[in-house]
Amino acid sequence: MSEGVDEAGWDVEPGDEIESIVQAVGRLLKVCREAAGMTVPELAEAMGYGEDMIRKIERGARIPRPEFLDKADTLLKAQGHLRAFMEDMRKARYPKKVRELAELEGRAVEMSLYSNHNIHGLLQTEEYARALLRTWRPAYSPDQLERMVAARMARKSVFERSPSLELSFVQEEVTLRRPIGDTMVLRRQLQHMLEVAKLPFVELQVMPTGRANHPGTGGLIEVLKFVDGTGVGRSDGDFAGRPVSIPRQLRLLDLRYGIIRAQALTPEESLAFIEQALGEL
Missing domain, CATH: 3.30.870 (Endonuclease; Chain A)
Structure with a gap:
């Protein structure tokens, strides 16, 4: 991985048809985080990523890696709701x-x-x-x-x-x-x-x-x-x-x-x- 590239995922390309589903995943992450009583800084520390990266994912500007969703699902006790989007994010990894x-x-x-x-x-x-x-x-x-x-x-x-x-x-x-x-x-x-x-x-x-x-x-x-x-x-x-x-x-x-x-x-x-x-x- 090149220096300066965050492993959480990739930025959404403007006008990409996957934008809506990435935004839906971001909203779900935020709901799960708030339901778990965690702040963005707390989730970022627990996940091992920067706060800005978590915010970008939550607002649908960043495509999360499937591995990120898997870890977040466990951490937030999301009962598989985040993992349900792992295959969609695998497809979204392609430019x-x-x-x-x-x-x-x-x-x-x-x-x-x-x-x-x-x-x-x-x-x-x-x-x-x-x-x-x-x-x-x-x-x-x-x-x-x-x-x-x-x-x-x-x-x-x-x-x-x-x-x-x-x-x-x-x-x-x-x-x-x-x-x-x-x-x-x-x-x-x-x-x-x-x-x-x-x-x-x-x-x-x-x-x-x-x-x-x-x-x-x-x-x-x-x-x-x-x-x-x-x-x-x-x-x-x-x-x-x-x-x-x-x-x-x-x-x-x-x-x-x-x-x-x-x-x-x-x-x-x-x-x-x-x-x-x-x-x-």
Whole structure:
């Protein structure tokens, strides 16, 4: 956690549709606190947070972490009323611009993911993600940065689902070479990828830079398939980068991804390639 970022939660983005439920949780916290006969300073001391943070949560300006609600429920003897909102706050932890993506990933039974510029977010370690997001401009505030990192790490829950979904990644070689953060950050990132690649429902492949003629030159491609046979996809090089779900558009992305996958190194060759890249650092 970066210095100066309070672990209680994140500020609500102006105009976010979750604002009303966050305000309702804040009002409930205040009711429970007053019913327990505690002042804001007393609750802040007992919870281990600043008074200003408690006030921000109570007035709905701060999204509390689920862990905060769990602890507050016990402390205030709220009989589960605060805990009842923990799942809502888990969803609210996602910034507005990635909330829909996280929902789609949560429903997918199959994902095909080609990345040509950075290591895909689902494969990133926390320190790599933080270092990468620090390069974005305009720069995130410390609070925004930590919320983005937390949301990216939370999306990795797709690896823990049962039954598991099928995940196929193709990474351009350059993404394994670019020392985002520093060399040690990249080393740990590659080690993490080797671990993920060994999961039975994951296929991780590398596209060598020497493969000059392949249809990934248009940029990132993502295709998500759902249990009902529908899907959604996007590509940097098509449809203005917007998500698409029309079958003929999905077929185009499927075709392109299939060719990319066929031209990349096999999963076994890719593991060896990553191990070699790791040894060269």
